[in-house]
Amino acid sequence: MKRILATCLCFAVVLVAHLTSAQDVAININAVPPSIEVSQTGNVNVRLTNNGVPDQPAPAGRLEPQVSVGNNVRINTDGSGNPIFDNPSFSVVSFTPGVGGSITLRYNQELPVLGAANVNIQVIGVNVGGPSVVTGTLNFNGPQTPGNDPSNDNSTTSFTVTEPLPVTWADFRGEWRKDEGSVLSWSTFDEKDNAYFEIQRSDDAKGFEAIGRVAGRGTISTQQFYRFVDTESPAEINYYRLRQVDRDGKFAFSKVISVRRGIESLSMKLFPNPSAQKLSLEVRGAGDVEAVRVLDQQGRTVQTYGPVTDLDVSQLSVGVYIIEVRTSTHKALRQRFVRK
Numbered sequence: 001m002k003r004i005l006a007t008c009l010c011f012a013v014v015l016v017a018h019l020t021s022a023q024d025v026a027i028n029i030n031a032v033p034p035s036i037e038v039s040q041t042g043n044v045n046v047r048l049t050n051n052g053v054p055d056q057p058a059p060a061g062r063l064e065p066q067v068s069v070g071n072n073v074r075i076n077t078d079g080s081g082n083p084i085f086d087n088p089s090f091s092v093v094s095f096t097p098g099v100g101g102s103i104t105l106r107y108n109q110e111l112p113v114l115g116a117a118n119v120n121i122q123v124i125g126v127n128v129g130g131p132s133v134v135t136g137t138l139n140f141n142g143p144q145t146p147g148n149d150p151s152n153d154n155s156t157t158s159f160t161v162t163e164p165l166p167v168t169w170a171d172f173r174g175e176w177r178k179d180e181g182s183v184l185s186w187s188t189f190d191e192k193d194n195a196y197f198e199i200q201r202s203d204d205a206k207g208f209e210a211i212g213r214v215a216g217r218g219t220i221s222t223q224q225f226y227r228f229v230d231t232e233s234p235a236e237i238n239y240y241r242l243r244q245v246d247r248d249g250k251f252a253f254s255k256v257i258s259v260r261r262g263i264e265s266l267s268m269k270l271f272p273n274p275s276a277q278k279l280s281l282e283v284r285g286a287g288d289v290e291a292v293r294v295l296d297q298q299g300r301t302v303q304t305y306g307p308v309t310d311l312d313v314s315q316l317s318v319g320v321y322i323i324e325v326r327t328s329t330h331k332a333l334r335q336r337f338v339r340k
Contacts, residue, residue: 024050024052024148024149024152025049025051025052025111025138025148025153026051026149026152027137027152027153027154027155028046028047028049028136029044029045029046029047029134029135029156030044030045031134032120034157034159034160035130035159035160035162036073036123036124036125036160037161037162037163037164037165038128038161039125040164041122041123042073042122042125043120043121043122044067044120044121044136044157046065046067046118046120046136047116047118048063048065048107048138049114049115049116050114052113052147056113056145056146057110057112057113057115058110058111058145059110059145060107060108060109060110061106061108061141062140062142063107063117063140063141064093064104064105064106064107064139064140065104065105065119065136065138065139066102066103066105066137067103067104067121067134067136068100068134068135068137069099069101069132069134069159070130070132070158071129072099072125072126072127072130072160073123073126073132073134073159074097074098074100074101074126075095075097075101075103075122075123076123076124077097081097083103084121085103085105085119085121085122086119087117087118087119087120089109089117089119090106090107090108091105091108092104092105092106093106099127104139105119105121106141123159126161127161128161128162130159130160130161131158131160132159132160132161133156133157133158134156134158134159135155135156136154137154138153164192165192166191166192166193166246166250167190167192167194167216168188168189168190168191169186170186170187170189172184172186172254172255172257173186173257174240174257174258174259175259175284176233176259176260176262178262181229181231181232181233182230182233182238182240182259182261183227183229184227184228184230184240185225185227185228186225186226186242186254187225188223188226189223190220190221191216191217191221191224192246193218193219194216194218194219194244194246195216195245195246196214196215196216196244196245197214197216197228197242197243197244198210198212198213198243198245199211199214199230199242200240200243201230201238202238202239202240203234203235203237203239205239205258208239208241211230211232212228214226214227216245233259235261236260236261237258239258240256240257240258240259241253241254241255241257242254267283267284268282268283268284268323268325268333268334268335269281269282269335270337273337274337274339274340275313275337276340277312277313278310278312279310279311279323279337280309280310280311281308281309281310281311281323281325282309283325283327283333287327287328287331288307288327288328289307289326289327290307290327291304291305291307292304292306292308292311292323292324292325293323293324294321294323295323295324296321297319297321297322302316302321303315303316313337313339317339320336320338320339321336321337321338321339322334322336322337
């Protein structure tokens with residue numbers, strides 16, 4: 001009898017120790033990206049982990065993460081009003097739409113020890129402001145898993161929502177050309193109610209004055225290209241920036257660039273790029289074109305041309321290439337080209 005009691009006692013001790021070290025599940029949430037614009041979407045990434053003992057997976061259907069958003073975003077929905085998330089192993093338990101709303105999901109798979117489950121819940125920017133706190137809470141369908149540590153059942157992150165940018169800049173550059181002056185060129189990927197660009201110049205990068213204006217393209221979502229020539233360029237080094245102005249008078253500045261007078265920049269331009277038929281070259285500050293090679297992404301020569309500036313690229317396969325130009329001054333210039 002004593003042996004039986006001792007055996008039972010040992011079994012009970014092992015069982016209690018086993019249960020108290022079982023599934024310590026945890027939740028962690030992150031805003032991706034942490035800053036979005038009004039009407040732009042982002043994600044709350046929810047990650048569940050099981051840090052328990054090797055033979056204690058978290059049962060299927062037990063874990064229910066809840067996410068509550070702040071007052072500047074709302075959980076995004078599809079055309080039927082259903083919340084948008086990207087992991088079909090989760091299902092909706094409850095959903096409160098609108099700004100400051102919340103969603104509770106249920107993980108319908110078993111979560112193994114040292115395993116993790118991720119789901120992205122899509123949100124959309126509504127009100128400018130922040131950072132606004134988003135909270136994540138790990139709830140349970142039924143009792144908590146044995147041995148769970150409640151201290152890691154909560155997590156927070158935040159979103160900042162900003163005004164939509166009227167212009168998405170692609171680039172802004174300048175170069176000196178002895179027959180023209182300071183040639184400024186820039187391009188945009190996207191414009192919204194863009195009235196014009198004011199070109200500003202400075203000799204110390206501090207105090208700027210307006211020297212010209214170029215009309216914007218209003219609202220457009222394809223890449224746009226612009227050019228302005230400063231024929232005066234009074235200082236040895238001239239600094240330039242653009243003041244982009246909306247139709248409602250709001251404005252924003254570009255980065256500041258510099259152009260050194262009297263030193264012609266070494267440059268090569270390809271246009272149009274991408275292209276399916278013809279490609280033109282423009283080389284500055286490097287002499288005349290003597291030979292042109294087309295290289296693939298492994299550096300192998302796939303096409304050669306003589307001393308020409310207009311290339312027929314229709315025989316190239318669709319893809320990305322490198323155009324290499326060798327000049328009369330023994331310069332080699334390279335630039336990326338897309339055959340569409």
